[in-house]
Structure formats: structure tokens, C-alpha cells
Amino acid sequence: MTVWEVFRQxxxxxPFQHAGALTAPDERFAEEYAREQYGRRGESVALxxxxxxxxxxxxxxxxxLQRNYHRVDGYPLKEKLREARARAGTG
Amino acid sequence: MRRAYAAHRVPVGRVSVTPTAEQLLAIADDELILGWRDSEWTGIAPFLEEDVAFSSIAQNEIGHARALYELAARELGTTADELAFDRAPQEYRCAPLVELRLPDWADTIARHWLYELADELRLQVLKTSDDRDVAGLAEKIDREEAYHRIHAQMWADRLAGEPRFEAAVERLWPAALAALPEDLRARLAERVGRDVARGPQPGALARGNHTAELPELWEEMTMVRRSVPGAAW
Known part of the structure; x- marks a missing residue:
């Protein structure tokens, strides 16, 4: 038996999103089981x-090298904003 | 206990019904009883995914039965529930094929495969009915049965050549043939690659006769309904 990952739209x-996994001996069984588990209640238009x-x-x-500026949280603005306001005298 | 619900029992066995109602009842009874038998696998099928799939098929068959009973009920002046549950076992028109209790998966798949092939031939005829409601319902049912056929065929292909499966098909073949009207039997034999001459023995397997397993199934199937006769659920 093979494990099959199912994505549903x-x-x-x-976008297709991961729905779950199932076990099936081949492609035909996998399709049938995916249909039953992720498609029969009208919850998907495609799998x-x-x-x-x-x-x-x-x-x-x-x-x-800790190049944290690549990361979403790597470039905090809060401190920089505070400094800029202080320089401009608007803080 | 049987007397208690006799008042609202529909004695279709003793009134004359039109060929359409008769034909509808036969198919509805097949679907109900097979759905019931298939549902016996819920929770104990060989593996979880198959359990879900086979239970779903069983549920579909019972849904088809309900829709067919509703059409028949309209002609017979009764209700789907009364047709499904208030007749005596001998009044059912199902074929012995669907009544058999088959606790072996190879047998169950063999019957499932033979039944779906036979049912397709029967539905093709029904789809050409002059009665637009009947033809329309047959179309609808057939669109769902298409997936049952895919399921049955993939199992049949997978088990082809397995002695247990081949023996099961061989054993059930006469009953499958007997489930169809005579004019469709040759086509079923062609599909299954078997000989139509090895068909039903006269008597026991013909529609209208019942196996000893039907009354037991009926007792269980109608138990709740009989427990409170005439109740609205």
C-alpha cells in the first residue's frame, strides 16, 4: 500500500490546499478513495x-551569517521610527 | 408481532400492479437489500479507506431504493416507507443474489462486480422508458452507479486470477444471471466472459423466490419500525 497526499480546491x-493523506494500493484506488473522502459532500471542485x-x-x-534582514521579523521599524521622530522633533 | 403492523401493510403481492410499478419495485428491493448487506461491512472492511468507500456505496444504494420506492408508491397509492418496511419478506421482489449474507470479502466483491454490471444493463432499459419520471430517475441513478462500477471494476481487475475471487464469481454467476430479465442475460454473460447456458437452475435462484437468509435480514431491518407501529419518525 502506498501513501497518497490529497490536495483539494x-x-x-x-489555490489547492492540503486536505489529508490516504493509503491505497494504486492510482485507481487512490482516486476512488480521495473522491469519497474529500469530494462527495460538495466540498471540492477538484482534487x-x-x-x-x-x-x-x-x-x-x-x-x-544571521542575515536577519531576509526575514519578516528581521527588520524591526519601531526603534528606527522612534529615533527618526526624535530627530525631527515630532516624537 | 406481525399482526400489530398488519393494518398499514401494503399487500402488493396480492394486488395487480402495472409492469412499471412491478419493475420499479424489483429494482428498488434489489437496491435496498444489497445496500443493507453492503452496510454490514461498515466498521469491518479490510482497511479504513475501503470502509469509507464501501459504506458510501451502501448508502447510495439505499438512496436509490428510496427514490424508486417513491415512484412506485405514487402508482400504488402508498409511501416509500411502507413499501420498504411494511411488506412481509415473501412479498419483496429482490433477487436471491442480493439477499445472500457474504461475510467473505472475495464473495462480496464478486457480487458487487456482477451486480453493478447487471444493474447497468437494467438501467439502460429504464432510461428509455416512456415515463419521463422513470427515465429521468434512471439517468440520475446511473450517474452515481458509474462510480460504483469504477469501484467494482478496479477491485475485479485487482483480484482477477486470485483463486478465491475467481471461485466466488463462479459460485455467484448463476444467481447474477437470474437477477436479470431473460433478454438481458446474454449481454451480461458477454461482459463477464461467461457462458449464458450455465445460467440459473430453474426455481431457487429466480426472482420471486427467496433465500433462507432474507427473513433474518428483514427481522433486523424492520425491527425499529415494527417496534412502534404507525409512529411518525
């Missing part, structure tokens, strides 16, 4: 059924 034009083996997982993101 709720409405046309929307992607992907063997887990086909998913290339990436889970390492080295940042040895």
Missing part, C-alpha cells in the same frame, strides 16, 4: 492526488 480559481514519494520535501534553510 474548494472553488474554481482558488490533486499525489503519491507521497513524488513530493520533494525541503526542510533546511541555513542562515549561518
Amino acid at each position: 474548494e472553488r474554481k480559481g482558488q 490533486w492526488v499525489v503519491p507521497r514519494e513524488a513530493v520533494h520535501e525541503v526542510d533546511e534553510f541555513p542562515d549561518e
